Amino acid sequence: MAVEMLSYIEKESPVHRLSGGTKLIIFIMWSSAAMLTYDTRILLFLFIISMTIFIVSKVHIRDIAFVLIFILIFLLLNNIAIYLFSPQEGVRIYGTNHVLFEIAGRYNMTLEQIFYQFNITLKYFVVIPAALLFIVTTHPSEFAASLHRIGINYKIAYSVSLALRYIPDIQRDFRTIAQAQQARGIDLSKNEKLAKRIKNAGAIILPLILSSLDRIEVISNAMELRGFGKNKKRTWYSIKPFKRADYITIAVGAVILTVSLIITFHDGSRFYNPFL
Amino acid sequence: MKQPIIQFENVTFKYRSQQEPTLKNIDLTIHQGEKILIAGPSGSGKSTLAHCLNGLVPFSYKGEMTGSLKIQGQETKELDIFSLSKMVGTVLQDSDGQFIGLSVGEDIAFSLENNVTPHDTMMKRVADVSRLVDMDEYLDASIHALSGGQKQRVSLAGVMVDDVDILLFDEPLANLDPATGRHAIDLIDQIQKETNTTVVIIEHRLEDVLYRNVDRIIVVNDGEIVNDSSPNVLLTSDVLQRNNIREPLYIKALKYAGCLLTPQHGLAHLNTLQTEAFKDKLLHWFEQSPPAKKRTLTHPVLQLEDVSFTYSGKENNIKKVSFSIDKGEMVSIVGKNGAGKSTLSKLICGFEKNNQGKIIYHEKDITGDTIYQRAERIGMVMQNPNQMISKHMIYDEVALGLVMKGTYSEEEIRERVENTLKICGLYPFRNWPISALSFGQKKRVTIASILVLKPEIIILDEPTAGQDFYHYTEMMEFLADLNAQGITIMMITHDMHLMLEYTQRAIVIADGKVTADDSPINILTNEAIVAEANLKETSLFDLAVLTGIEEPVEFVSKFIAFDREVRKAWP
Structure with a gap:
């Protein structure tokens, strides 16, 4: 069957037991903290907590390996791009210049640049576990409810969660259509040249759109006939009420966010400078 | 006299994208607690008729509607699709596509969620309704893991949760295997008896629906009502044949045998059928029909x-x-x-x-x-x-x-x-x-x-x-x-x-x-x-057994051969 990426992973853990709303709020606070600060000490601290929570959640690395590899490749490209476009960024920020070796022109390798890019990478590693955990430990039924809880219009929240939910169905349709088209000689496998493969993919898009439109018509009629969109608000069957653990988690999250912001900004610079 | 619950008066409807009206001068009254079957060939307008009841016409599929359609005394044109959905619950044809929730409980609750029902009331109501359709033990089950029959139960519960007075089934048998289809008809019958709702079924598989009692059959063709009578009366006529709807096979066999059918013969079900009256003619037909050909195999x-x-x-x-x-x-x-x-x-x-x-x-x-x-x-x-x-x-x-x-x-x-x-x-x-x-x-x-x-x-x-x-x-x-x-x-x-x-x-x-x-x-x-x-x-086999034909299998084969020849003469 098609690879199901980024879908809910059923496990019994404290992270799974938290309400989806809590996880979303924590995720937002966590990413704000990680985005705003360049303070290596804070990033390391957040990183250690991220890793701990990840272990507590009992989600295995292999369950999310595909997405993780994808993100890591992106991270690598990002690092290369940063170096190509501003090789002297570290020197500019930290004000010192410890050259390790020269490459060509303005491209040299400095301790400052390495340290700067290390910080960037660390930011990714702080946010990645939080983002992935929010997605794979929140039951899809609760997903829309959590978005709605933080004030997003429920129609938008529901559209997002329906879209996520239909990804496996669309993948299945795609597979069936691709097989049927292959039977007529429209090959999408590696035996065909890339240009031809891209052209052939067109033969799958039209049937895929048509059958998806059928699907959309049915589901939108079904929703309308059962009163979706009638009121400004709606309630949720599968919402998890906030429990003590949720309040504690949010409180701890808020404290971490505040403290990390105070430490980051107290000396007027977002960077921690070990070179001084 | 029972209260009329649905009243069409001279209703004509034309879709915006079409030249000709799809429904023409429909007059139809359905009473509280009745069970109605609406049948008709593809493109006859039967689905449009159903959409008028649940409000998809004219609120989602736009067009021009003239005449008057009252449901529970209220003119539908002056309502909206949401108020109509409180009165008419629709079970759609596509047994998979209509599920919105992922688990059984969530799907049943969908309508309650949209009505801003508080969480504890909602849980209780879902539990009650799921008990009614016998799905209370599956509330947390994933819908995809259910059998076809169970899915049907869930979709029924999803509309009944609103306490609707009218249940509308849009081709409930499509995509179901034969035995599951039969259970679905049983379920509809049982629910109707328990809750005394009015039931409208749109379906062209007549014989399968008649497995349980139906009060009236409305036949629609070319946007008009061509028949409105009890099953027993309808089955004596040639309305079904003229409108390209398959007659129950045992009825067809009786007609081929030249039996004179009257409403008093209990035609709607095989077990009420007065087989004695037809025995001789059927036997005679069986004996004089040529044996069906057998095919030889190759490699x-x-x-x-x-x-x-x-x-x-x-x-x-x-x-x-x-x-x-x-x-x-x-x-x-x-x-x-x-x-x-x-x-x-x-x-x-x-x-x-x-x-x-x-x-x-x-x-x-x-x-x-x-x-x-x-x-x-x-x-x-x-x-x-x-x-x-x-x-x-x-x-x-x-x-x-x-x-x-x-x-x-x-x-x-x-x-x-x-x-x-x-x-x-x-x-x-x-x-x-x-x-x-x-x-x-x-x-x-x-x-x-x-x-x-x-x-x-x-x-x-x-x-x-x-x-x-x-x-x-x-x-x-x-x-x-x-x-x-x-x-x-x-x-x-x-x-x-x-x-x-x-x-x-x-x-x-x-x-x-x-x-x-x-x-x-x-x-x-x-x-x-x-x-x-x-x-x-097949009902043919049962008919042969009931009338005492000694080779029921051969009877079925002969009927099929004969029937195909007749239909080959169709334009």
């Missing part, structure tokens, strides 16, 4: 040897399946929803690769061949033509397979495509856009696009699903013609009569295994197989 064209397959890598979905198909055969593959019929056809076409076993074509092992290599020998027509069509014009769509090969000249392609279009009766439309075709015609285009590659075997998934009796006959006669020209045909179907009528052999799949491989009539008279594979016996 095997396709053989499966111990084929096994698994999707998940754990349990096998197909378990050691072996059978052999002879050249020129027409074979049905039947069984429950989810038994593995589609998977098996995918294995034969190479869409999936079997883990074990061999697939042999003309004594040559083709297990290792690719989809493309197999496509020249075995063609597959999927159930939904929209999943196959990738061009805008009919000619281009049919030519696609040949063009992709790249070895034919334009002249050769033209000749082959035109020949195929002629065989499929599509030649006059060759320069039409596909979007202008009806569902049945689209299906023909997909068959043509497979035929043009000249495969020896064609596998069709539900070739007649969603088509009325006229189009069913047209499609099946077309396939029978192809078969007569030497093409071997395998069909996956839930239609028991199709299997009886058009195929000489049926392979029953249950739980990934072949559990029977015999003539359709032998299969349908074997109670154990019928029960295990969710099939349904």
Whole structure:
């Protein structure tokens, strides 16, 4: 069957037991903290907590390996791009210049640049576990409810969660259509040249759109006939009420966010400078 | 006198995109607590009529509506789709597509959520309704893991949760295997009795609905009501036949035998039928009808040897399946929803690769061949033509397979495509856009696009699903013609009569295994197989037994041969 990426992973853990709303709020606070600060000490601290929570959640690395590899490749490209476009960024920020070796022109390798890019990478590693955990430990039924809880219009929240939910169905349709088209000689496998493969993919898009439109018509009629969109608000069957653990988690999250912001900004610079 | 609950007065409706009105001067009154069946061929307007009740017309599908339609005394034009959905609960045709929630409880609760019902009230109401349809133990189950019958229960609960007074079923039997369809009719009956709701069923499979009592049958054709009477009265007339709706088979047999039917004969059900009155005529007809022809077998064209397959890598979905198909055969593959019929056809076409076993074509092992290599020998027509069509014009769509090969000249392609279009009766439309075709015609285009590659075997998934009796006959006669020209045909179907009528052999799949491989009539008279594979016996057989005919199997065969001859005379 098609690879199901980024879908809910059923496990019994404290992270799974938290309400989806809590996880979303924590995720937002966590990413704000990680985005705003360049303070290596804070990033390391957040990183250690991220890793701990990840272990507590009992989600295995292999369950999310595909997405993780994808993100890591992106991270690598990002690092290369940063170096190509501003090789002297570290020197500019930290004000010192410890050259390790020269490459060509303005491209040299400095301790400052390495340290700067290390910080960037660390930011990714702080946010990645939080983002992935929010997605794979929140039951899809609760997903829309959590978005709605933080004030997003429920129609938008529901559209997002329906879209996520239909990804496996669309993948299945795609597979069936691709097989049927292959039977007529429209090959999408590696035996065909890339240009031809891209052209052939067109033969799958039209049937895929048509059958998806059928699907959309049915589901939108079904929703309308059962009163979706009638009121400004709606309630949720599968919402998890906030429990003590949720309040504690949010409180701890808020404290971490505040403290990390105070430490980051107290000396007027977002960077921690070990070179001084 | 009962209260009228639905009143159509001179209702005419024209869709915005169409020239002619789809409904014309409809006058119809339905009373509180009645159970009504609305039947009609494709395009007759019966779905539009249903959409008027639930508000999809005119609120979602726009158009012009004149006349007056009152539901519970309120003019629908002055309401909106949401207030209507409080009065009329609709169970849609598509048993999978209409689920919104992921778990049983969530789906049942959907309407309550939209009504801002507090969480504790909602939980209680969901528990109550699920008990009513016997699904209270499955509240946390994922909908995808349910059987077809259970899904039907959930979708029913999802509309009943609103305490509606009218339940509307839009083709509830489509896509269900025969036994599940029968349970669905039972369920509707039971719910109606328990809750005293008014029930409106839209369905063209009349005999299956009549399995339980119906108060009135409304026949719609060309946007007009052509019949409004009790089943017993309707069945004496020729209204069904004139409007291309299949009559119950036992009624058809009585008519062929020249029996004079009156409403007093208890025609609506086989168990109320006064068989004594018809005994002599039926026996006489049986004796003077010529015996049905038997076909002789040739040599095997396709053989499966111990084929096994698994999707998940754990349990096998197909378990050691072996059978052999002879050249020129027409074979049905039947069984429950989810038994593995589609998977098996995918294995034969190479869409999936079997883990074990061999697939042999003309004594040559083709297990290792690719989809493309197999496509020249075995063609597959999927159930939904929209999943196959990738061009805008009919000619281009049919030519696609040949063009992709790249070895034919334009002249050769033209000749082959035109020949195929002629065989499929599509030649006059060759320069039409596909979007202008009806569902049945689209299906023909997909068959043509497979035929043009000249495969020896064609596998069709539900070739007649969603088509009325006229189009069913047209499609099946077309396939029978192809078969007569030497093409071997395998069909996956839930239609028991199709299997009886058009195929000489049926392979029953249950739980990934072949559990029977015999003539359709032998299969349908074997109670154990019928029960295990969710099939349904034919009323013809029961009729023959009830009237004391000694060779009921032969009676069924004779009827089918006779009936097909009669229908061949159709325009």
